[in-house]
Amino acid sequence: MINISQPSINDEETKAVKKVLESGMLAQGPVVKKLEEEFAKYIGVKYAVAVSSGTAAIHAGLSALGVGPGDEVITTPFTFVATANPILMLGAKVVFADINEEDFNINPSEVKKKITKRTKAVIPVDLFGQVYDFKRIKKLADKNSLKILEDACQAIGASRDGKKAGRFADVAAFSLYATKNIMCGEGGMIVTNDEAIYKTSKKLRHHGRCAVNGYTNIGYNYRMTDLAAAIAREQLKKIDGFSKKREENAKKLTKGLSNIGGLILPKTKKDSVHAFNHYTVRITDDFKIKRDELLAFLRKKGINCGVYYDKPLHLQPLFKKMGYKEGDFPVAEKAAKEVLSIPVHPMVSTKDIKYIIESIREYGK
Numbered sequence: 589m590i591n592i593s594q595p596s597i598n599d600e601e602t603k604a605v606k607k608v609l610e611s612g613m614l615a616q617g618p619v620v621k622k623l624e625e626e627f628a629k630y631i632g633v634k635y636a637v638a639v640s641s642g643t644a645a646i647h648a649g650l651s652a653l654g655v656g657p658g659d660e661v662i663t664t665p666f667t668f669v670a671t672a673n674p675i676l677m678l679g680a681k682v683v684f685a686d687i688n689e690e691d692f693n694i695n696p697s698e699v700k701k702k703i704t705k706r707t708k709a710v711i712p713v714d715l716f717g718q719v720y721d722f723k724r725i726k727k728l729a730d731k732n733s734l735k736i737l738e739d740a741c742q743a744i745g746a747s748r749d750g751k752k753a754g755r756f757a758d759v760a761a762f763s764l765y766a767t768k769n770i771m772c773g774e775g776g777m778i779v780t781n782d783e784a785i786y787k788t789s790k791k792l793r794h795h796g797r798c799a800v801n802g803y804t805n806i807g808y809n810y811r812m813t814d815l816a817a818a819i820a821r822e823q824l825k826k827i828d829g830f831s832k833k834r835e836e837n838a839k840k841l842t843k844g845l846s847n848i849g850g851l852i853l854p855k856t857k858k859d860s861v862h863a864f865n866h867y868t869v870r871i872t873d874d875f876k877i878k879r880d881e882l883l884a885f886l887r888k889k890g891i892n893c894g895v896y897y898d899k900p901l902h903l904q905p906l907f908k909k910m911g912y913k914e915g916d917f918p919v920a921e922k923a924a925k926e927v928l929s930i931p932v933h934p935m936v937s938t939k940d941i942k943y944i945i946e947s948i949r950e951y952g953k
């Protein structure tokens with residue numbers, strides 16, 4: 589079976605975990621601190637705060653931006669639910685804005701239409717591993733005094749204009765969940781250049797405790813363990829190799845799958861490096877069989893593709909009951925019907941790629 593994702597773990601990770609186990613310091617400790625320094629350096633920011641998940645990073649990051657009850661936060665309906673849930677967790681209102689056809693990321697013109705007096709922040713997502721249109725969103729944010737939280741959970745290793753994903757907002761959130769480009773089972777990172785956001789994030793991670801005044805605000809237990817951090821540190825050392833392999837695999841897929849009727853390949857923006865957490869094609873009506881039939885066919889052949897996402901968030905019961913309905917975000921709805929993500933991770937071999945291309949080519953000339 590060629591899986592849609594598979595972590596790459598070797599002796600280095602095993603040894604690092606063993607060392608932590610033997611140290612007796614299993615919870616948050618010196619290894620987490622080291623990881624934070626290395627992560628901040630890799631992204632090119634002043635501060636990184638390690639947390640227990642990407643969701644925790646989004647929640648704490650948004651909270652540090654001051655989002656609360658009565659606020660509106662604009663985000664994309666074409667993302668994982670964990671982008672939007674933290675908005676609800678803070679008692680704020682989720683306001684969706686439709687995406688671009690070509691890169692699946694939030695469309696700045698649609699964001700502009702959704703800004704009201706109550707809009708506090710925007711959460712653009714670097715979907716599948718490509719940085720969003722940060723220039724136009726930043727302009728809107730500056731003009732309307734909005735904060736930006738970049739959901740970079742799928743984009744570690746990506747860059748745009750020579751800057752790494754995670755640097756295109758007031759605060760950014762990463763995930764180290766098992767399916768991401770680097771991982772430690774479960775984990776997350778908050779990154780920022782803003783000292784106040786950094787300090788608040790650290791407080792929120794540890795029960796709202798302030799070193800000077802004790803418990804000053806509501807807080808959480810969002811700490812990362814040294815065990816997880818030990819894995820993440822080893823993975824971070826390997827990231828450039830992982831990224832290169834994903835890029836090579838993506839190139840091979842693009843070469844092998846070009847000029848098939850009804851199959852649209854992912855495009856990388858000229859100024860961007862795509863992290864290819866997912867290599868996502870569109871299977872349109874012009875393709876010989878339906879997307880779901882191709883998905884089932886490939887699975888039967890041992891190629892485990894994925895559909896991210898088969899239903900945009902505004903059509904999920906949780907958000908639908910807030911008044912959203914079919915037709916509200918036509919570009920996202922069309923994408924949900926057409927997308928298919930093909931295995932691209934570093935463990936996919938050249939032989940696997942060839943087999944994937946041949947299998948899809950059974951339906952295309």
Ligand SMILES: *Cc1c(COP(=O)(O)O)cnc(C)c1O
Nearest residue numbers: 641642643668670671741763765
């Ligand atoms: C994975 C992911 C998250 C959540 O990260 P967890 O570590 O699973 O909590 C949030 N947003 C996006 C876009 C993701 O892909």
